[in-house]
Amino acid sequence: MYKRMSAVLFPIVALILIATAYWGYQQYKQKNAVILKAESQYQRAFHDLSYHVEKLHSELGNALAVNSASQGMHRKSLANVWRITSEAQSEINQLPLTLLPFSKTEDFLSHISNFSYKASMRDMTKEPLSKDEMKMLKTLYSNSEQISNDLQKVQATALKNNLRWLDVEQVMASKTQKLDNSIIDGFKTVDKKVGNYPEINWGPAVASVYSKRSVTMLSGQNATKEEIKKKASTFLGDHKITDVKVVENGAKTEYASYSVTGKRKDTQTVVHLDYTKRGGHLISYMDTRDIGAKKISKDQAMEAAQKFLNEHNYPEMVPVSYDEYDNIGSTIFAHKQQGIIFYPERITVRIALDNGEVTGIQASDYEYKKHVFDKKNTKPKLSVEQARKYLNPDLKERFNRLVMIENELGKPTLCYEFVGDVNSATYRIYLNANTGMEENIEELKGMKQKNPAS
Known part of the structure; x- marks a missing residue:
């Protein structure tokens, strides 16, 4: 009996063992393939990073080598600098550096990228590189050479000692192991040197990208907790709200x-x-109640939002866009004064589409920007008819209006906003109201409404 059972079970067990061994081998192969692929990607990104930082140094040298009045070559070189730094930033993001202090180098490359982009986009025949900007390029040229040399040293060490990036990732993820990997040490050295560079004056265009909102942009004196509680109760309605509590954030700081x-x-x-x-300016409000099924139209939602702003002392706000999601209408309003829409002074209003109740607003842009713009000197040098000559003649205009925007350099810029159709798509085009130059253009997806501010 046992012989018969053995005769039957032995081949079955043998097949199971063989299948298990084969499955284990396949898993082992797949694991090794994934590891090999990940390591190859890390190695490629690292070597590309070293190459592009070296190219960055070379391209900055090209910009310095030509005559200071050579606007065409400067634009070309700075466009290349922007492209190279963008590629270097992408390669840094592909490396396992999230746990490694490399932020100063990333920030340095980000500043170079922003400066080179903004400088290459401007009209250098009217605004060539200044003496300060040429001086800055010399500093960047010297700094990029040092970064390139240090990265090449790390690269040489990694190749000589056959170091793996997966080991770097493992060491950084471990809370017990010491960070003594040669690649880690090399990147820490690079970042430390970059952090010790003298402060660079990047100019107002780049500074505006990184500038933080300051309390100096706000009006009024410091409010107390009691004053804020009273403001909130008035805003919400004493008869509707209970258990009002106030908590101060960032006490004894300017924020x-x-x-x-x-x-x-x-x-x-x-x-x-x-x-x-x-x-004591309100910058956001949110009601967490559940929203029911949609029962009101877009026009009713926008009317409810407009009424809410009027009742809460937000004067001269006009709707400039509308969107819907999850039975919620979201309308952006901008301040309108003297016939001009000030886009940066905007408020987003959230409307529940089950009953038209406003369940949220975001007013930080409005509060921080409403005192920034000069409302007096807003007369355009070009008429709308003159500005229209700078448009593509094939554009079928829907409407136009005078607006104030912040251009790519962060400067307040008076523009004519033209919305129209061309090439089977709808576009919003901002033309400088003084020069006719195109400040910005964007495609409007699915736009069907007429002038929302009219």
């Missing part, structure tokens, strides 16, 4: 603010509000 919470009596859901400490 101090207040967070307010309360509970609706009817739905028992929580509402949140945020105020600036300087001036």
